[in-house]
Amino acid sequence: MCFLVLSLVGVAVWFVKKRRKPNDGYHPGFVTPSPYASSDMSGYSKGETPLRSPSVGYSNYSIGSRGFGSQRIQSSVTDLSVGNTKCFPYEELYQITNGLSRQNLLGEGGFGCVFKGCLSDGREVAVKQLKDGGGQGEREFQAEVEIISRVHHRHLVSLVGYCIAENQRLLVYDYVPNNTLHYHLYAPGRPVMGWGIRVKVAAGSARGIAYLHEDCHPRIIHRDIKSSNILLDNNFEAQVADFGLARLADTNVTHISTRVMGTFGYLAPEYASSGKLTERSDVFSFGVVLLELITGRKPVDASRPLGDESLVEWARPLLNEALESGKFEELVDPRLQKNYNEVEMFRMIEAAAACIRHSASRRPKMSQVVRVLDSLVEVDINNGVQPGKSEMFNVANTADIRMFQRIAFGSQEFSSDYSQSSLAASRREF
Template sequence: MDWATRLKVASGAARGIAYLHEDCHPRIIHRDIKSSNILLDYNFEAQVSDFGLAKLAMDAYTHVTTRVMGTFGYLAPEYASSGKLTDKSDVYSFGVVLLELITGRKPVDVSQPLGDESLVEWARPLMFHALETGVFDELLDPRLGKSYNEIEMFRMIEVAAACVRHSAAMRPRMSQVVRALDGIGNSDDLHNGMKPGESELFHTAQQSEEIRLFQRMAFGNQNYSTDFSQTSWKS
């Protein structure tokens, strides 16, 4: 995919998830947001698919304690470790999808050097560096070369960094993600008063243990298929 197509897929998928979270009645938490559940037609219009694990959320404060289900590599750490599910779990998973589009890497790749198997943990310091300096080279999919819009790339990295924050409460809502990807509104909406990368400074012992548990569960598990599925629809 060229850059324009990647951005189109990201924006279309974000709008679909935002509709589930904020415009459906009752709201829907998808619970298995991943690249292979984003279907593309021949114009690369994105549609979110596979609602087999979806849960209804009756109000904005619902926390659904449930058996953990989903796909390793995309699961939010707090959900993987405790089973407590909110719409911010989907936001984390979507952040992983954005990182796939940015980097061209799999969510979990055991062929990578020790410590770099997790896409999110590998990307965190690189995202912080990119947002501080505007230098993206180490983070980006080499297949993109220099064929991308720097402002749009900065924006997508900024959104991805906000979505995969360790603290679920500090992640943005999907409507904020949509506006940011579309270049609408103030990017401060994403940050909740926190600079990109700043959440790294505030890990609690519980959060650190959640992350370690998540990594132990993910590495050495199953086959990780991260391809986007392409199909077409008739109107």
């Protein structure tokens, strides 16, 4: 009797195993959000959810990767959509941009050309044609697009769709109508960008970059932050463009060292010399953008006197003087004609000085920069307060402001992550 029961149990186990479907390597689940919670960030609007990504990491996206469910990918990728994005036929994008014509050209950069177009539903879009087809195969390209497509934030340009056609790789973005920060700062004949608008743009773009660094999983390092990659809408809300494109354009990417990309004048010292890349490389580039907003000068300007062509090198001694004495008149854009709040200006100078430190580990995280810049934006720039009339900072400094001052001055009290050195030596580092 006992032998009969054991036999029945064995048959049942064999039958259940036989009915199970074989594992084809497809993993539809998503990893948990980044441990850096949104509560650590300021000013994010509702609907800006942490990024969730396929269960394999960046470096595992390759042709034939079973972790991305390659067996489920059909041979005709033009019939597929990735995430919330649409896969457009090449013919449609060619048509809406008038044959990718120069008349529709919005701009040209290191990753490719951008053309304006209008979809059949009337939606205006910007179509980016990647140089050399992006350098990736179809599945690799789709894997990277999957990452970008899941990023949604009010201060990041949204990806609408993509196209794969033979060696062509195109990305379709929402069109942002009011040009770039670079255009508003430097284009001939433009009205001077007011101080309140500059603060607003700085805070908005900082929020977008911080979201990429700390709320996306896997994190996204931009690698080409500059004023021409900060787009502005008609209300001068900043939207950071071109995030994730370094992944699409680089054929041999690791999480530590990659082919150097970026724009001269914005590159962090350690990145330009060795290609070693962290979020702090983006922080340095953003510090250069802050210097542009403060000074009104280009990152590299050959028309300046010999030795003053580089904005960062020209600004370092003046930043040091400003932090020590509180005098910063030589730094400030003369076109502002002193129409700014002096305390707000000093806070932004502190932020810029901290961001462009030589030592990457001694630079702040973007979330810390956000908190400081948000404290400036708390003065509503549209409520009629005149420059220099704000009473916002006529109170004791907040803990965040005091913390950030310690970063800018190089104090060791801030974090054990920062290497030990004297305050005087830290100041000399600028």
